[in-house]
Amino acid sequence: MLAAERRDYLLARLEADGKIVAKEIAGELGLSEDSVRRDLRELAAAGLCQRVYGGAVRSSPAAADYATRTTVAPDSKRRVADRAAQLVQPGSTVILDGGTTTSAVVDALDPALTCTVITHSPTIAVALVRHPGVEVFLLGGRLFKHSAVTCGAAAAEAAAGIAADLFLLGVTGVHPTHGLTTGDADEAAMKRTLAGRAAETWVLASAEKLGAVSPYTVLPVSRVAGVVTDGTPTDTTEALDRAGVPVLPAS
Numbered sequence: 001m002l003a004a005e006r007r008d009y010l011l012a013r014l015e016a017d018g019k020i021v022a023k024e025i026a027g028e029l030g031l032s033e034d035s036v037r038r039d040l041r042e043l044a045a046a047g048l049c050q051r052v053y054g055g056a057v058r059s060s061p062a063a064a065d066y067a068t069r070t071t072v073a074p075d076s077k078r079r080v081a082d083r084a085a086q087l088v089q090p091g092s093t094v095i096l097d098g099g100t101t102t103s104a105v106v107d108a109l110d111p112a113l114t115c116t117v118i119t120h121s122p123t124i125a126v127a128l129v130r131h132p133g134v135e136v137f138l139l140g141g142r143l144f145k146h147s148a149v150t151c152g153a154a155a156a157e158a159a160a161g162i163a164a165d166l167f168l169l170g171v172t173g174v175h176p177t178h179g180l181t182t183g184d185a186d187e188a189a190m191k192r193t194l195a196g197r198a199a200e201t202w203v204l205a206s207a208e209k210l211g212a213v214s215p216y217t218v219l220p221v222s223r224v225a226g227v228v229t230d231g232t233p234t235d236t237t238e239a240l241d242r243a244g245v246p247v248l249p250a251s
Contacts, residue, residue, distance in 0.1 A: 022055045044056065047059060078104050092164075097191065141156070167198035169204065169224070174212070179220040181215065200225040
């Protein structure tokens with residue numbers, strides 16, 4: 001089998017099974033595990049998979065830059081946002097993560113809502129200007145332009161002084177084994193910090209993020225109150241349910 005044919009086979013298996021186990025594929029194709037791992041490295045370098053211990057899983061299409069992400073699954077994100085907005089109670093204090101799904105949450109909020117929103121996203125803060133009943137606190141720090149959020153020591157220090165009822169967390173991958181992931185180490189650290197400042201953290205996961213993995217872990221799935229998704233029941237949602245993580249359907 002030619003190298004190009006092997007890579008096509010690996011991508012087909014990844015699409016069908018959601019994962020690749022290098023040892024199993026090597027046995028099926030009569031190859032060494034080193035050969036399979038080399039193919040997986042090349043696929044990962046091209047952004048076609050995410051390598052994990054023992055093989056690979058689907059990479060997340062949500063790992064692109066902010067401008068590109070606005071074009072990825074907008075209807076799916078809107079459904080998730082509409083359901084997530086119902087978690088925001090009048091009079092509560094809410095941390096809104098950055099990202100295109102949380103931007104959609106702002107659009108879905110009741111215009112008459114009265115609450116407090118803390119965010120490290122200038123984009124989210126500006127969008128909330130049109131909500132007169134929402135008090136907005138913007139956390140400063142180094143602007144991470146890829147996702148239009150503040151990160152780093154200054155942002156983390158600012159976050160250390162806050163407390164909230166709810167954190168709506170955006171990630172690029174939701175996987176029952178590999179957890180909640182995103183594409184940048186500093187951004188992952190900031191998300192963890194914000195999750196530690198809220199009584200409950202709910203994950204916003206449009207369908208394309210289910211079963212996908214990005215390079216940096218934010219939290220294990222056991223550390224969140226639940227996941228809001230419009231994805232149909234999959235191996236991922238069933239595994240989350242078995243792990244005791246509520247999955248809140250968005251329609």
